[in-house]
Amino acid sequence: MVLALLWASSPGLAGAPPLWPAIKSSRGFTSRVAPGVTYSRYQLATADGSLSLYHLRVDLTDPTVRLGMGLAHDQLISADETVSSMVARAGAVAGVNGDFFDIGDSGMPLNIVVRDGRFLRSPSGWAALAMSRDGTLRIAHFEWNGSVVFPAINARYWLAGFNTGTVPDGIVAFSNIRGYGAPAPGPGVRQTVVDLAPVETRRGWTVASPSLIAAPPPDDGLQYTVRQVWQQQAYYAPFPKGVLLLVGRGDAAAWLAQHVTAGMAVEVHLTTAPDWRGLHMAIGGGPILVEHGYPVDDPSSPVPRERNRRNPVLAAGLSKDGATLLLVAADGRQPRLSMGLTQPQLAAYMRWLGAYEAMAFDSGGSVTMVARFPGRPSPTVLNSPSDGHERPVGNALLVFSTAIAPAPVAPQAPQAPPGAVFTVPYSPSH
Numbered sequence: 001m002v003l004a005l006l007w008a009s010s011p012g013l014a015g016a017p018p019l020w021p022a023i024k025s026s027r028g029f030t031s032r033v034a035p036g037v038t039y040s041r042y043q044l045a046t047a048d049g050s051l052s053l054y055h056l057r058v059d060l061t062d063p064t065v066r067l068g069m070g071l072a073h074d075q076l077i078s079a080d081e082t083v084s085s086m087v088a089r090a091g092a093v094a095g096v097n098g099d100f101f102d103i104g105d106s107g108m109p110l111n112i113v114v115r116d117g118r119f120l121r122s123p124s125g126w127a128a129l130a131m132s133r134d135g136t137l138r139i140a141h142f143e144w145n146g147s148v149v150f151p152a153i154n155a156r157y158w159l160a161g162f163n164t165g166t167v168p169d170g171i172v173a174f175s176n177i178r179g180y181g182a183p184a185p186g187p188g189v190r191q192t193v194v195d196l197a198p199v200e201t202r203r204g205w206t207v208a209s210p211s212l213i214a215a216p217p218p219d220d221g222l223q224y225t226v227r228q229v230w231q232q233q234a235y236y237a238p239f240p241k242g243v244l245l246l247v248g249r250g251d252a253a254a255w256l257a258q259h260v261t262a263g264m265a266v267e268v269h270l271t272t273a274p275d276w277r278g279l280h281m282a283i284g285g286g287p288i289l290v291e292h293g294y295p296v297d298d299p300s301s302p303v304p305r306e307r308n309r310r311n312p313v314l315a316a317g318l319s320k321d322g323a324t325l326l327l328v329a330a331d332g333r334q335p336r337l338s339m340g341l342t343q344p345q346l347a348a349y350m351r352w353l354g355a356y357e358a359m360a361f362d363s364g365g366s367v368t369m370v371a372r373f374p375g376r377p378s379p380t381v382l383n384s385p386s387d388g389h390e391r392p393v394g395n396a397l398l399v400f401s402t403a404i405a406p407a408p409v410a411p412q413a414p415q416a417p418p419g420a421v422f423t424v425p426y427s428p429s430h
Contacts, residue, residue: 084370096314097366291357333386
């Protein structure tokens, strides 16, 4: 109610996007969060029921504005964290929930994670919002092509993932940022852990950790030496930041145990298409909603069964000139307040608002939009999460402003990782 006094009134939505029910009435208002960042709120009465909509419009040409990513408790495996906590902790002025995540288990984001130029997690093939170092935004599907090479035996093995879950009959690479080491294998499961120490690359790069390197050599891979080979044992975090673990299960575990020995040289190739190198940030989600100005049915959707169901939803849209980012949330599963949108309805709305490219983020109870208004010491949750409260999530897209002083934040107690460590396949949150 106090914030309402600060908001300037603005007209409601005129007309209706394609695929929408008829709009009987609408009302709305707009408020400035920071220079280049505005918030709008709309309440609609439609032929099918009520609908609550929330917009954050970000002017990417404003020199005081920048984007970043909040990672729950600064590690991939964690007990998760609310968007408002990540906004406050990072000193941001606004934020929205990001990727689908392994809810109720590891808490890990399920798609590519690039944060401050650091490659933290391999992609799953779903859509991601990526920002290059020059600030250019794009939406793309990132594919994983990682591999590990053992020159002494002239062997190359495909990496099933980097900082993901373990894979039956495959090898996954873990770095310290994952927040948890290699779990003990279950009954009847064969596991081999190869402990790698970094060495200088052939071009003179000193490798601290693949998660901490800003721009590794494009073709040479990351150079390591095998320190030790562990069989049928757990290898728990914390372990040194420079160490990389190769965790093989099943047939891959047998191969590692037979062919890999201490002192052996190893090359680790963390490769994606498009190439993640040169990115400042990449945050996953999906599906793609609008491509080149037209709504699309993305065949690589994290939640294909939800396409035609009304849900709480959240989307990010880019203008054709790349100068504007529009973040849109719609409440749902609350009949008296808001019925939600289907994916085609969300795509039509983003296009109707002028998005040339658009994608969805995690939907359902995760949908959260947060802003810290001028003069306010803490962020405000703008929408009405369908759980009845903020849901802790794996990561968040954050908006920063150098024109607004960050609010002081109390130190955060460290969070212990959950007891469960997930293996693929996994289910997205919803």
